Amino acid sequence: MSAIAADPDAPATDRLPVLSPMLQRLAAERATGALMRDRGTLYLADGQVVHAESPATPGIDVLLTTGGTLRHEGWWDAVAQAGAGRRVGRYLVDSGHVPGGALELCHLGALYDAAFFALAPTGTPARFRYGVAHWIGPVRPVPVAAVERETLRRREFLDRIWPDPACDSAPLLRTAHGPDAPVPARQRRLLELVDGVRTASDIAQALGRSAFHILVDLRRLAAAGLVAAVRAQPLPAAATPRRIPLPEVTADPDIALLRRLRDALEAL
Amino acid sequence: MPGIDECLLEVMRLPGARGASVVDWTSGLALGTIGDSPNGDHEATAAETAEVARMTAEQPAFARLGAEGERTAEPPSTPVEDVIVTTHDGYHMLRFVETAFDSSVFLHLWMDRSAGNLALARRRLGELAERLVLA
Numbered sequence: 001m002s003a004i005a006a007d008p009d010a011p012a013t014d015r016l017p018v019l020s021p022m023l024q025r026l027a028a029e030r031a032t033g034a035l036m037r038d039r040g041t042l043y044l045a046d047g048q049v050v051h052a053e054s055p056a057t058p059g060i061d062v063l064l065t066t067g068g069t070l071r072h073e074g075w076w077d078a079v080a081q082a083g084a085g086r087r088v089g090r091y092l093v094d095s096g097h098v099p100g101g102a103l104e105l106c107h108l109g110a111l112y113d114a115a116f117f118a119l120a121p122t123g124t125p126a127r128f129r130y131g132v133a134h135w136i137g138p139v140r141p142v143p144v145a146a147v148e149r150e151t152l153r154r155r156e157f158l159d160r161i162w163p164d165p166a167c168d169s170a171p172l173l174r175t176a177h178g179p180d181a182p183v184p185a186r187q188r189r190l191l192e193l194v195d196g197v198r199t200a201s202d203i204a205q206a207l208g209r210s211a212f213h214i215l216v217d218l219r220r221l222a223a224a225g226l227v228a229a230v231r232a233q234p235l236p237a238a239a240t241p242r243r244i245p246l247p248e249v250t251a252d253p254d255i256a257l258l259r260r261l262r263d264a265l266e267a268l
Numbered sequence: 269m270p271g272i273d274e275c276l277l278e279v280m281r282l283p284g285a286r287g288a289s290v291v292d293w294t295s296g297l298a299l300g301t302i303g304d305s306p307n308g309d310h311e312a313t314a315a316e317t318a319e320v321a322r323m324t325a326e327q328p329a330f331a332r333l334g335a336e337g338e339r340t341a342e343p344p345s346t347p348v349e350d351v352i353v354t355t356h357d358g359y360h361m362l363r364f365v366e367t368a369f370d371s372s373v374f375l376h377l378w379m380d381r382s383a384g385n386l387a388l389a390r391r392r393l394g395e396l397a398e399r400l401v402l403a
Binding site for chain 2: 064069101102105106109140150153154185212213
């Protein structure tokens with residue numbers, strides 16, 4: 001594997017491509033448990049990554065049930081039968097709900113997807129709970145080094161497509177441009193869900209598709225000028241009373257509107 | 269009930285097989301590998317072949333279109349079944365794997381040109397791609 005450049009967003013003290021020193025230590029001591037970080041959790045068994053979850057990515061249950069691989073009843077049956085024993089994955093295969101190869105492909109996809117977000121740069125310290133196992137159980141463990149290498153590669157990959165991360169987390173808008181070239185079917189289905197409110201994560205959940213795959217397609221759509229991020233996020237008023245959602249660009253400044261805005265701001 | 273490793277072992281039983289992998293073409297991630305890779309680095313090969321697979325899968329020229337150029341009701345992830353690249357001493361075969369859940373996976377087989385049997389490999393790889401995700 002060729003050397004990977006340090007993440008330019010990483011703090012100056014963290015120039016080496018080490019995503020999480022704690023994770024490397026846990027791998028070295030062959031730890032078992034859950035590494036909880038700001039944006040997701042990695043589950044380790046014997047120092048290998050056996051599962052990952054992130055609020056930014058659809059869980060394996062969503063991935064499997066959205067496409068119809070598994071019906072909701074099948075999923076709940078597996079959770080009821082094998083959840084307590086932490087062998088849901090094994091049960092899904094043994095009971096004939098999901099073919100073994102399909103489960104491995106889907107699970108690996110979900111694992112790397114969640115790990116990418118879980119290992120995102122953060123200022124919040126990570127916590128590790130020893131002994132915790134995920135209910136999905138053993139499917140196909142992955143070495144920590146492979147997960148770290150892939151996560152770094154994915155960051156670079158996104159930036160090579162389009163170096164602006166604005167679309168990764170903000171609500172998304174379709175631009176007024178018509179496409180210059182035919183939009184591939186997968187990107188078109190994504191584009192249909194871009195409505196000024198949904199974020200990349202929302203779209204991933206709705207389509208039952210890996211969130212990183214959505215980011216890749218979004219960067220391509222952004223590069224083609226078809227999608228843009230909504231700059232001012234409509235946050236709950238109570239959380240940040242100073243932020244008021246505004247349209248990003250007005251072709252023609254409306255003086256009356258600006259006056260009303262000023263008055264409203266002063267009244268706060 | 270085969271998994272990724274069993275599938276790759278089967279692929280390697282084809283005459284002339286030098287290496288094989290299961291790759292996600294959206295991200296370029298190698299989900300499983302076996303044998304050799306042309307440049308000695310399965311991960312780099314996966315990222316490179318994924319680009320070829322993606323461009324083929326999304327190429328409008330190969331797309332199957334319904335009336336008025338609209339997509340058909342429930343299309344597979346790509347209308348393309350496989351891609352075959354012939355080099356001076358080998359064959360590369362990329363076979364798309366159709367899954368019921370959303371994915372973008374293909375099987376990559378690298379074969380020796382003199383020992384490999386292209387027609388046999390193509391048929392077998394198609395069967396294995398189906399068996400990988402069927403019970």
